[in-house]
Amino acid sequence: MxxxxxxxxxxxxxxxxxxxxxxxxxxxxxAWAEVPDYTLELQARTNLLGNASGAYNVAPGNLLAGSLQIPLTDDGQIAFRLAITPEGRQAVWWGKDGAGQRIYVLPDLGEDARISDPGLRSQSNLISHGNLAFAVTGAASASQNGIYRLNVASPDDVRIERAPIGASNWSSLQLNEADVIGFRASYGGGGQSYFLLGSGWASTLVSDNIADSSSPYSFLYSPRLNDQAQIAGVVDRASGSAEFFQELRIFNVTIESQLVAQTRGLDANSPVYRFASVQPALNNQGQVAFLGTARDASGRNVTTLWFWDGTELRVIAQDGLGEIRQLEFFPPDINDSGLVVFRAFDAANLRAVWVSDGQALKRVVSEHDIVTSDLGPARIDQETPSNPVFAGSPSINERGDVALAAGLAPPDNDQEEWGTAVFIARASFPQTDGGVDGGPGEDPDAGPGTDPDGGTDGGPGEDPDAGPGTDPDAGPGEDPDAGPGTDPDAGPGEDPDAGPGTDPDAGPGGAPDAGTGADPDAGPGADAGPGQEPEPDGGPSQDAGSLPPPPPDGGCGCxxxxxxxxxxxxxxxxxxxxxxxxxxxx
Missing domain, CATH: 1.10.287 (Helix Hairpins)
Structure with a gap:
């Protein structure tokens, strides 16, 4: 050999x-068949400098990106990027169990340098993980661009990796429990690949026909990685016309890719007219949840959330079906029990985060809900009703807990800003007949339902055929304080169908209805109202508290x-x- x-x-x-x-x-x-109940636990609250309400677990002036995904590990760690800081350089926040702080601030690599959403690995009693990975692009020196790896126990010890050869951008980056990084690589000379980077090995799973002339695919959309080193992604087989020629596949290192679904342009019997340009969700069982559009008898586009169990498709949620008035175009997430979390408007036209097992549907939290915060009771709200109150896309872990971000206000005054809060919604399951107090996420000694502690591409209401918005890692030009979900570049009132945008997920030349270059996933980066620009004070950050130590590796196991x-x-x-x-x- x-x-x-x-x-x-x-x-x-x-x-x-x-x-x-x-x-x-x-x-x-x-296999927990029942959808859990949820209690929100505050992890952090960001706010503008000068706001009397201050911030929590991070200094004022550190602000969330307008579009973000917050990874949530099985042991309750979360991390997110801060697009604006008092120093003027982007940063990463890490925490667990209601405590945390900034652990990494990007060095001065030039005014265009930016950080992607981080990937995060769990910690366990066998091996201390707590590993973080994120991409840095736009640095003045190309040698400083690449994939940054660090551990929360020693965040200053950073390793930079640049793979594959010729890559200039690393989007949709995720880190799995096997310490494998998956992402979509873009090359300076054009073309894209789905790529895996392990410990001492690397593998290109698939490329488009610009990077590999033998490829049948003309474009690769944002992918999703699982712990089995598999990547699920939508691929174009041809440019869109009256019909779309797209497939959703699971790509593997050792075996051929597996077809999940095709658009009706490739299969006349398919219910899928077009896939959404946001990431699909993929669990370790090989099950997939994804957004797209179906066409009803009148030819109208109907936004639909599908679930694929490995053999067949079924509808989880759809515009106008049951409690759902309209799905929002943010990536769903799925755990190994088949619980799917997503965003949608309810019948009363209020935004909400939902969880479904494919049969039952439950709200995690809704607009106008009263929740517990560091300032006392607070309301999930925005000062401008048209501004989305949630930021980016929610995520779910194996325990059924959900991470999300939302704008806060006092219970009786939505014109006063309390910034943007990051929550973990703790799952609790009803007591079973066997006396076990619930399922994943519930303290087995706490009793049933006991409370332990008390918005990517697309925008709310966006037609999936309007095309994807800007890459959530867009960085410069994105106003994280433009108000949740507000298009950071478009300005108020811009028509999302105004023309082809600049999203790398829009396909070559933009899809026929590519929409604007706006990031519809702007979310409530929203520590300010629309158009309000924070003014970093330029002084040193003063993060509250000290870095929470990683969970101990040992313990008596009593x-x-x-x-x-x-x-x-x-x-x-x-x-x-x-x-x-x-x-x-x-």
Missing amino acids: SVAGRKRSARASQVRGRTLALSVLTLATP QSSSPSALLPWMLAGLMRVVMGRRRKDA
């Missing part, structure tokens, strides 16, 4: 070993467990032996 062949074989063996170990743990996870609860860890140990032997053989 050639040297290159041995390297490929070793790399595939590493991936299979990690995948097998993760699969064993996944199979041991109980809490009793049933023998069956030990099975996943016994199998995990066995898998480590298998993986070690495979590495030795390789």
